[in-house]
Amino acid sequence: MEMNSPVGANALDVGADGIVGKPMDRVDGRLKVTGGARYAYEMRQGPSMLYGFVVEASIGKGKIRSIDTRAAEKAPGVVLVLTHRNAPEQGTGNHREAHPVLTGPQVTRYGEPVAFVVADSFEQARAAAYLVDVKYDPSSGKYALRTNLDQARVPHQRDGAVADSTVGDFASAFADAPVQIDETYTTPLQSHAMMEPHATLAMWDGDKLVLHTANQMLNQGQKVIATTLKIPVENVRLVSPFIGGGFGGKLWVNADAILAAIASRQLQRPVKTALTRQQIFHVTTHRSDTIQRIRLGTDRDGRILAIGHDVFSGNLPTEQTYEAAALQTRTLYAGPNRLTRHRLVPLDIPVASSMRAPGEAVGLLALECAMDELAEKLNLDPIELRMRNEPSEDPEKHIPYSSRHLIACLQEGARRFGWDKRNAKPGQVRDGRWLVGMGMAVATRGNPLQLSKANVRLDSDGTATVRMAMTDIGTGTYTILAQIAAEMLGLPTERIRVEIGDTIFPQAAGSGGSFGAGSSGSALFEACHVLREKLARTAGMDPKTARFANGSIASEEQSRKLTDLVGTGMDADGEIQPGSNNKNFSQQSYGAHFAEVGVDVDTGEVRLRRMLGVFTAGRVLNAKTARSQAIGGMVFGVGAALHEDVTLDPRFGYYVNHDLAEYHVPVHADIPTIDAIFLAELDNESNPLKSKGIGELGICGAGASIANAIYNACGARIRDYPITLDKLLAKLPVQA
DSSP states (O other), X not given: OEEOSOOOSOTTTSSXXXXXXXXXXXXXXXXXXXXXXXXXXXXXXXXXXXXXEEEEOSSSSEEEEEEEOXXXXXXXXXXXXXXXXXXXXXXXXXXXXXXXXXXXXXXXXXXXXXXXXXXXSHHHHHHHHTTOEEEEEEOOOOOOSGGGGGGOBOOOOBTTBOSOEEESOHHHHHHHOSEEEEEEEEEOBBOOOOSXXXXXXXXXXTTEEEEEEOOSOHHHHHHHHHHHHTSOGGGEEEEOSOOSOOTTTTSSOOHHHHHHHHHHHHHTSOEEEEOOHHHHHXXXXXXXXXXXXEEEEEOTTOXXXXXXXXXXXXXXXXXXXXXXXXXXXXXXXXXXXXXXXXXXXXXXXXXXXXXXXXXXXXXXXXXXXXXXXXXXXXXXXXXXXXXXXXXXXOTTTOOOBSOOOHHHHXXXXXXXXXXXXXXXXXXXXXXXXXXXXXXXXXXXXXXXXXXXXXXXXXXXXXXXXXXXXXXOSSSOHHHHHHHHHHHHHTXXXXXXXXXXXXXXXXXXXXXXXXXXXXXXXXHXXXXXXXXXXXXXXXXXXXXXXXXXXXXXXXXXXEEEXXXXXXXXXXXXXXXXXXXXXXXXXXXXXXXXXEEEEEEETTTOOEEEEEEEEEEEOBSOSBHHHHHHHHHHHHHHHHHHHHTOOBOEETTTTEESOOSTTTSOOOOGGGOOEEEEEEOOOOXXXXXXXXXOOOTTGGGTTHXXXXXXXXXXXXXXXXXXXXXXXXXXXXXXXXXX
């Protein structure tokens, strides 16, 4: 099915049992808490299995002068040391197309793999890795974004979105605007910091490769590995039933998969490897830092006349991926004159890629703080300013929104949070040594749909089995797919078996970009719809009037048990793919964040006191997992506002704080009362489920609400994230 027209009333609306949407516990929860869920590194392959360990480059850029592996090769248990001298020729491309490793003596970035030691045990491989003696001829590199802005270029189109957009005459409208804001905001390098490290177990059966690996998008990974190893894609199988978090860090193939596959092929034995936490920072991807200039021009009543957003981010010279931080600025607020521009700076540091709502997550840290500054300049309530600039259609594309209930989120959030008690003047509310303030910001995130397929089979024992190459990165995919199948087939969820995470199953979009649930769930919906029609015809009933419940199908006075109709089993396939709806309608999820913080009047310490998110995202498929995802995103926002910052040594292209001891993320003590609610909404233009993406919505705007609350608390406006006490101290009000 292509999404080319609105979705009418369907089986989830008419005669449904209400399974979809319930706050159902995760069907895989017991496996996870009892250790039954096996992750990539927990897979074993008999006594012949070997272990690999990566040796990283210790310079930022240059060339390997010599590499001596003799001591490592003689170390206990070592069976192979791979370097560029004995690694096979590989396919090339950007990180979305191929991931070649050990291809030559050139070093393009700090931490680039220069050797791979394989031994009988992990400990032996790690010990021998330190015996590999590599000498380099360093060369000068470009490492820091700010000092290389003169190298910026216009990047290629990204995922259908052009780098620049222009509507009207921004320059003239901004110059003539009675009220203006022109500020620059910066966000730092960030790391995904998922719980499970990148890991792979590789094994060959003749010319066929099987990889148990932590990968969010298996079909894409299958293609990248085939391209890299120069083998047919049908000879590659990726298996990843459980993933311990990804946040974008496992969207693409990394060195662990390629190195394990190469070593396994050479040795004809299974090879397992995992990156250490310290290695993850340099060997895998990260989020680029950004420099963002926001310009807003309004009339005296606060109606936007001109809105401009310029973004600089960095990546390897061979890459075109950029941080699309101005995307939400193109659609969020009305205004006749508009300008957004992205520029990409080539840098000799590890690959920058998608991380936790790429684009909007950092873009809203700038835009929503600028809106707060504008509201103060206009002497307007920040919510009122946003409501005055609510668009009636997408202001750049001039197409209708598929659904948009942002004002309802703002109003309900304000009511629940007690926004009317906020003192608009900064620094006026005191609680002991704490200055207390409230802030808010808008949330928005795109709602993409991607090609996905599914198969569902109903067996004679009354069990339905769902199969697709979808993944579950901890978000609840197993559960919502079980709910959809149960609802559609009139079965209890206990009779649904969900099998995902394997490329031998039908192709699926995978987990990422807030497209996972909508894409995979819609494919399953279609498969179940086809199966319902087959069952109805077998029962001699009209598929349009047949009702499915309690393991039976009924129409008028007739009722038949499903098990009496399927014989030895009956199955059906389903498919969803984007169509004209994503071009004819502007599709986003929306929300509003509210935060209250305390700022220590003497030290500048910031403590979040409470936080609320109110969202609309189409049909909610599981109230419990949706709320959990939204709160998780909001916690990400706390990290972006107050904690997360990869510190680059600009001399060597080296990340100084490359572990979770020094790369700070929020912990339990940082998160007090926090809640997320969803307002009722159906989006008939989105997909057959009428749902929208939730996974990344929670982070979007969350950090800005905290930054705005800090300003309201103490009057210090920090535009350089994260907002740490050293930045606040100099701006705190002098106490009498």
